[in-house]
Amino acid sequence: MSLLRLEDVTYTYAGAREPSLRRVSLEVGEGEFVVLAGASASGKSTLLRAAAGLVPHFHGGAFSGRVLVGDLDTRAHGPADISTVAGSLFQDPETQVVLTTVRAELAFPLENRGHSPAEVARGVEEAALALGIAHLLDRPTSELSGGELQRVALGAALAGRPPLVLLDEPTSQLDPVAGDELIWLLRRLNEEWGTTIVLAEHRLERCLAAADRVVALVDGRVACDAPPRDFLAWAGTHAPSLQTPAARLFSLAGLTPPPTGVKDARAALRAAGRDARALAAARPDAPDPGDRPSRRERRRRRREAALSLEGVWHERRGGRTVLRGVDLQLAPGELVALMGRNGAGKSTLLRHAAGLMDPTRGRVRARGRVALLLQHPGDYLLAERVDDEASPEALAAVGLADLTDRHPRDLSGGQRQRLALAIVLDSPEPPAVVALDEPTRGMDRATKAELAARLRALAAGGAAVIVATHDPEFAAEAAERVVLLADGRPVADGPAAEVLAGGWYFATETARITGGAALLPADGAALLGRRQREEAPAR
């Protein structure tokens, strides 16, 4: 039996020129785990909003076709009615939690639907236990972390035990730990309680192993609807930007079929006689720790650094210590990724670099201006037109020369970020340091690749570039050096190939498959090819 059926749905947002969905037909059966894949603005969110009844009831616009959720036709039933069958979860946890305590938040949808107090109490208890948030029930929502808030919002979506849950990039605002936890939770809901899941997600490697089907959208049309392995094979030829790193590694190495995850990839390599352990043996030896630069060398580096943090402490008044004696030097033209879990001190360190904060001890020295791009590019937008925000040269440098007459808030996420970058770089004096705080949140793979290229160009121009990121794939692609922060101090600092190869968590998917012998799919494929050539004459 199908829980969600879209029949020939075409939808155009009010005021938009092009439709966001074009003749989409789709059926989701009971108990299925369906992943929606696609680049930004491909129609994933619109499809989910149509399934939730928000399109067209909330957004207006021109709608044709039919959406059936359970037995409810969205043309006749609004989002409130649909919510009894389909719970919805969106990107931003802050705006999805509307009440001040967790218990009230979970009770809210049940009270709205007119359940009795006993049913409300039971629904709250069940949802809290199922999602592992029973300990949070009496906590104020203002005190919760992003991951906890998103779990609470999921709890509110599930409080009435709807058979279908619609999720629109729910991990995009979360750190990787919280994001992975949420995906595991969805998997458990699907496997243990039979809840049907429709999940839109950019980082497909996170969820393909749990998925029954992947529906790929391109320009508002369903371009592929297939099991994960078949989808990856399709993506290899039709949409390479949708390939997972593991699938790209296999595709570049000429191996088939593409793996759906690390375990699958390792098993396939083992079967092909290319065990990860054997590959790891090919990994170049880590430099000897005894090769530490001399004091004179360190002093020279400090003198020549574009940015130098010397024994920087940040101790909050009446609060915790965020940075603990950080020593860090960035040379001109160097591109550094700053990694670490939430609360490790990455954002604080960048704020110190840009002079937004003063160290409680130690000092920060920069050889010129520090341009800092904070996490939310929308915060930089103050004017009514794009060309009022930055000079034509700065806009051209980030590829926005043809959008000068647009309102900044009408731009897509990636365009907003480019505009924000143009704003902070727009000065006659070129910046000595460019710092970016979590620039890849919610970005698709193609936009991340564009950003990486832009950062490399800035570094090539002589600026020291430092990027705080949770994304090891991006760090491996963009940075030459990785600094890992933990508890306010660097615990690893070295070439990306060294830092991102040996870890469990801070490691790329390719590194996990190849036992750390390669970071990126292209390197991994080259390694596999080399091994094959070495083994061929032996045979």
Next chain:
Amino acid sequence: MRYVRRASPLHAARAAAGALWCCAAGAAALTAQHPVVLCALTAAILASACASGVGREVARIGAWMAPWALVIALINVLVVREGLTVIARLGGVPPFGQIDLTLEGLVYGLMFGLRLLTVTLAFSLFACAVDPDDLLRGMRRLSLRSALGATLAVRLVPVLAADARRIDEARRCRPDGGGGGVRARMALLRSVASNALDRALDVAATLEVRGFGAARSRARPGSDAYRSLRPWSRHDIAFAVSALAVAGIAVAAGLTGFGGFETYPLLDGAPPAQVLALAGALVAALLLPHIDRRGVEP
């Protein structure tokens, strides 16, 4: 200052009982005639705040309010021409003319300031220890939309304040520092307002998918769905009884003049025994519900 859940009897009591108790304490301060009774009420409210684990927060508000209370006392003694016990003559001050400072004027001003301080403390304790969600859930029986609007404001004001801080930081990251003057401030304000509108749209969509629209058609205010299932706990009963006792004592004292105090034209108070009995009764009624600490864990 905001509600924080702590392990205390006042936090454990339902919001209606807690709110009633805080209002009774504030009302007792408004009707108290004698400075000793007022001082006793102030001490009792501060002790209650400490017993509720929010002593520091309430004391901080008290410390902020105390200078204003003194300013009120000062203005009263300078402005009011009543009272017969002159403590200082300032001579002729144009355009006010002859100014004589009287003991009665000073005491009245101090009492006025202290009354204001005590009421502020009572409502600070209310803000820190009474769950706004629980209170608003009760209000929904009267008006669903108003209660939800108030809750959203409580929830989103800190979020919007954080947005404003972030936008200001982003402004400082611009090469020109974001500029200055009225135009820059207006641009900042416009950006904060646009952000607030974006957030409002997201919140509205969330309300829709949480079934808010269905509330109109299915559950009516006053219906079973809006009644609380929670049985009255020992703390609910204790604070409700305490509130009624405090209100009863204050009203009875006001009507009978028990423990009364006159400021003008000369200071004239009730016998000390009466004053102490009234102060003792009010303090005991206010503090007794804090003693039983069973079942206070959140």
